[in-house]
Amino acid sequence: MTNIFTAQAREIISRIPAGKVTTYGIIALYAGNRNGARQVARILYSSSDKYNLPWHRVVNRNGRISPRSSMGHLFQKQLLEDEGVILGEDEKIDFSLYLWRPQPSEEKSD
DNA sequence: CTCGTGACTCCCG
């Protein structure tokens, strides 16, 4: 496909290691568009089930889970804790401990 | 093709 943004975004998301999290902005930035954060979310929403992407490892710029719904919010938190990501009292994620970013050097294709 | 939508982010007050 010609949409490298979507391809990159999907690839990056699929490479997020367990116990780590990243933000829409970072993904979008590495995918080629700093303003593509929304598209990243959209791709997640649209392809998370199809491509089995770890959407729960993606949070907003504040290190918090996007309040798309009360249940979904709790569900995501549960998944993160299950992977070792402990949330603060405000359900805020400590980026100094859990922030992960795309590492092109790590990629070795297949 | 067009149109509406939004799991984002930044800025101002």
Place this chain on the structure above:
DNA sequence: TCGGGAGCCACGA
């Protein structure tokens, strides 16, 4: 702390 406005763009209908 919270709200409103703007920017940007892929996906689904």
